Amino acid sequence: MxxxxxxxxxxxxxxxxxxxxxxxxxxxxxxxxxxxxxxxxxxxxxxxxxxxxxxxxxxxxxxxxxxxxxxxxxxxxxxxxxxxxxxxxxxxxxxxxxxxQYLSADPKAGPTAGDSAIDQILNAINATANVMRRQIDPLVLDCAKAALLDTRHLLFAGIGGGSSTVAQEAANRFFRLGIPSMSTSDSYTLQMRAATLKEGDVLFLVSASGEADAIIGAAKIANNYGATTICITKPGTKLADVCSVPILVDLPEDRDIHKPTSSRYIHMIIVDALAMSVAQEMAHETTENLRRIRASLTAYHGRTGPQPLGD
Amino acid sequence: MxxxxxxxxxxxxxxxxxxxxxxxxxxxxxxxxxxxxxxxxxxxxxxxxxxxxxxxxxxxxxxxxxxxxxxxxxxxxxxxxxxxxxxxxxxxxxxxxxxxQYLSADPKAGPTAGDSAIDQILNAINATANVMRRQIDPLVLDCAKAALLDTRHLLFAGIGGGSSTVAQEAANRFFRLGIPSMSTSDSYTLQMRAATLKEGDVLFLVSASGEADAIIGAAKIANNYGATTICITKPGTKLADVCSVPILVDLPEDRDIHKPTSSRYIHMIIVDALAMSVAQEMAHETTENLRRIRASLTAYHGRTGPQPLGD
DNA sequence: AACGAACGTGTAATTTAATTACATTAAGTC
DNA sequence: GACTTAATGTAATTAAATTACACGTTCGTT
Incomplete structure (x- = not known):
């Protein structure tokens, strides 16, 4: 050679x-x-x-x-x-x-002597993020983005501590772009709200398991009324089958039950990436909204200088 | 040899x-x-x-x-x-x-042409995490951990989208350890709850700015009644001065207002690191609680296999 | 179809890198 | 001080990787 x-x-x-x-x-x-x-x-x-x-x-x-x-x-x-x-x-x-790093975690292994708790959490997040990056389909993200750019009614939902937090945070991100955005973790309210969606609206669901009845039910309802259903969930699940834009990630779970789960960080990262893409695409409208938010908050609390905007 | x-x-x-x-x-x-x-x-x-x-x-x-x-x-x-x-x-x-992976994240590097939105978010998180790791005082974390290990009443609070989410997530992490944990983002409720705390209780506050009146007021009230006040906030702020265990991180904010802020990830990581440390220290009690949670959830939804516990 | 060039492959020789064996020196104990 | 153990380095040996070269196969051109 x-x-x-x-x-x-x-x-x-x-x-x-x-x-x-x-x-x-x-x-x-x-x-x-x-x-x-x-x-x-x-x-x-x-x-x-x-x-x-x-x-x-x-x-x-x-x-x-x-x-x-x-x-x-x-x-x-x-x-x-x-x-x-x-x-x-x-x-x-x-x-x-x-x-x-965590694909076949051994429950018998404790933290190694040199790693701080913070290092362990960061390692877990990065390892899980690497798994996600190998799996995630950019074309599906583009579909999700296109739907989000067009929508005038955006409903996020997740049930269970982590998923509901991600849904809440998602609404907290998207309302700033001038898109009417709400979230709910109440399974009854979710069915009711899903029934008010129509064509051009978006129902965005977060579920690590992809099998929660209330979540799947809401997706079916929204589909029936012509809304776009986007979800972040596991491949091969009922929710993945039902949604029109399924963002699929099969994330390893740490076997050590004492460690907080990394997947909610990953779900948040996916949501944030979508929010950023949408924000940049509709920069004209977004900038004005964000300016209004900043001005109103400053008038309320009087503080200026670099700080997270309303966070 | x-x-x-x-x-x-x-x-x-x-x-x-x-x-x-x-x-x-x-x-x-x-x-x-x-x-x-x-x-x-x-x-x-x-x-x-x-x-x-x-x-x-x-x-x-x-x-x-x-x-x-x-x-x-x-x-x-x-x-x-x-x-x-x-x-x-x-x-x-x-x-x-x-x-x-996270040690090499560069805060000064702008997004390069090939970076996906996800890469940009992840790089920003890692860069901010590096800043945090250089600032955070392990001794203060040990103090916080000690207080959390002893408490029988744990109240989290944050006001504003990101901080309130972190506080909520924090309560979602700690209740699993058998510690009575609640969170609130309602400024009035916060003052009232703070007034019910006493010696041995913990008020845990999350505030990126460190200057929100409702947060500082609650810390003063809880101090007056002998509770331990822990906060995650910026150095040199009123909140940092008032709390008995201030976890201080001065995190850079992205100038690009279209990008979601990284600091809420960092706050969550700090909370998770504390939760993990506490969980491992009281592994006997924790394991039983987590077992009960798992058994109850399985009885409720019927699903087994690896998944985030209740998230 | 014949020929030449390029590509693919393996054997054997060579080089590089790591390890072992053994002798010497240093440190600790009685 | 004598003896034992630990530490250290030189030189020899082994293991592992790489290169050189020959041969066979395939492809392109005449």
């Missing part, structure tokens, strides 16, 4: 976010998958099926498992943008460490 | 989450720090100061930098619980990959 093989890769990998200079070899692996030379594809297939084992294997072991030569493995690594097998192993381990 | 050095470590490191058999060498490094043999301590000092560089260095390079022999480096790695330098490098890279 000539030394210019890296120039013919066809892909110049950007650094992974948060990892200056460390490319994402997992993404590269899937990018090249199916388009590799015959023997290199055998390596790729084995690596995909044994991601967690690779970094502890010698190149001879991996080549043996795939029935290829060790230089073929090196060529494979170079196709993925690494200098050689050493770098490939290192990067794979790093990339996996980020994603795998 | 005899082969039984691992038996004299004094610490049997548990596997890190999600990585069976992969211990946290950073924690081990700090655990042994100051108690190592002379030359090994030189290696430890260098490693601490160059964590990000180590995994790309050969053992000869590292030994050269520390002016020690390569077998000394291997002994150092074995002291930390690794088989050799290869394993040490791999584990260090893995451990760092997780932490580096």
């Amino acid at each position: 000539p030394a210019d093989s890296t120039e013919t890769n066809g892909v110049d990998l950007p650094p992974q976010k948060g990892q200056p200079g460390v490319a994402d070899v997992i993404s590269a692996l899937y990018h090249h998958d199916g388009k590799l030379a015959t023997q290199e594809q055998r390596v790729a297939n084995y690596v995909k099926d044994h991601l967690e084992d690779i970094s502890a294997m010698t190149i001879a072991e991996l080549a043996g498992q795939c029935n290829v030569s060790t230089p073929t493995v090196i060529r494979f690594c170079r196709t993925l943008g690494c200098d050689g097998y050493r770098e490939f192993k290192l990067r794979l381990a790093q990339n996996l460490a980020v994603s795998m | 005899p082969a039984d050095s691992t038996e004299t470590n004094g610490v049997d490191l548990p596997p890190q989450k999600g990585q069976p058999g992969v211990a946290d060498v950073i924690s081990a490094l700090y655990h042994h720090d100051g108690k190592l043999a002379t030359q090994e301590q030189r290696v430890a000092n260098y490693v601490k100061d160059h964590l990000e560089d180590i995994s790309a260095m050969t053992i000869a390079e590292l030994a050269g930098q520390c002016n020690v022999s390569t077998p000394t480096v291997i002994r150092f790695c074995r002291t930390l619980g690794c088989d050799g330098y290869r394993e040490f490098k791999l584990r260090l890279a893995q451990n760092l990959a997780v932490s580096m």
Whole structure:
């Protein structure tokens, strides 16, 4: 294999976010998958099926498992943008460490000595966010955004502590854009309000389980009256099936019941991302609304200077 | 160095989450720090100061930098619980990959062309979290934790969309631990409830500005009746002056008013970290409460499997 | 169809990096 | 001071990764 093989890769990998200079070899692996030379594809297939084992294997072991030569493995690594097998192993381990942090949490493991509680929470949020980013479909987000841009009546709902908080916060974000936005966590009120929605309105539901009867019922009602139903939930659930724009994320839950759940942060991040996109798209109207809010609050409490707007 | 050095470590490191058999060498490094043999301590000092560089260095390079022999480096790695330098490098890279995600978030970097809205929100959270971690005083967190462990009456309050949500979420976290916990965002109710508190009770206030009259007034009332007042707020504010345990963070606000504010995530993270610490300290009582909650919810909705507990 | 170039692959040789064996020195205990 | 244990480094050895080169296959051009 000539030394210019890296120039013919066809892909110049950007650094992974948060990892200056460390490319994402997992993404590269899937990018090249199916388009590799015959023997290199055998390596790729084995690596995909044994991601967690690779970094502890010698190149001879991996080549043996795939029935290829060790230089073929090196060529494979170079196709993925690494200098050689050493770098490939290192990067794979790093990339996996980020994603795998809490996927198979061991309840017997306590906090490690050097991690503060805050570090543990932050680690959990970031690990879960990485899982979400691999799953989330940008096209669905675009659909949701389009619906939100058009709506004149926006109802958020979630039942249970975390989901109801996310719904409430969502309404707190969107009302500032001049969109009539409300939230409810009361299952009866939700059915009633859903029945008042019509075409062009949006019902936005948050449910980690995707199986709560009151939530699903409300989605069906709103659908019947022509409203757009958007939800943030798990794939393969009743709610996902019923909604017209399902934002699907299957988030790992920490087995340690003493730790607060990360998924509500992720749901909030998704809502915030939508709010930001909508705000930027309707910047003319938004800016005037936000100016009014700021002026009114300043008149009320007299404080100026940088602070969250009404938060 | 005899082969039984691992038996004299004094610490049997548990596997890190999600990585069976992969211990946290950073924690081990700090655990042994100051108690190592002379030359090994030189290696430890260098490693601490160059964590990000180590995994790309050969053992000869590292030994050269520390002016020690390569077998000394291997002994150092074995002291930390690794088989050799290869394993040490791999584990260090893995451990760092997780932490580096938020440590490298840059508050001064604007959104780049390829960043999705989600990337922008997440980067802002991580950047703000880095600011918080540099400011927050662990001793104050310990004081807050101690007060929370002892209390039989816990009242959270915040006024304004974000602060009131954090307060509500906080109560949602702490009631699960068997601590009678409530929240309010109604300024009148807050004064009334504050007046019912007494010694051993806790009033926990969330205020980004630290200058809201209703919040400060409630803190003064509760102080007068002997309750402990904890707050999350800005340094140098009236609220910071009035509370007995002020958790102080001066968080930057994004100048772009179209972007949702990050500080409410940070406040939630602080609350979650406290809730987790308290939960682990009173694990006996907590586990029973959480078991009851799970059993009751399952009886109510019939669903099992991993999901956020009641969220 | 024939030929040449490019690509893919593996064997063997070479290089690099890590580890072990052993000797020496330093520190601690009686 | 004598003896034992711990710490340390040099040199030799082993393990692992990489390179060089030869051969076979496929593709494109004449």
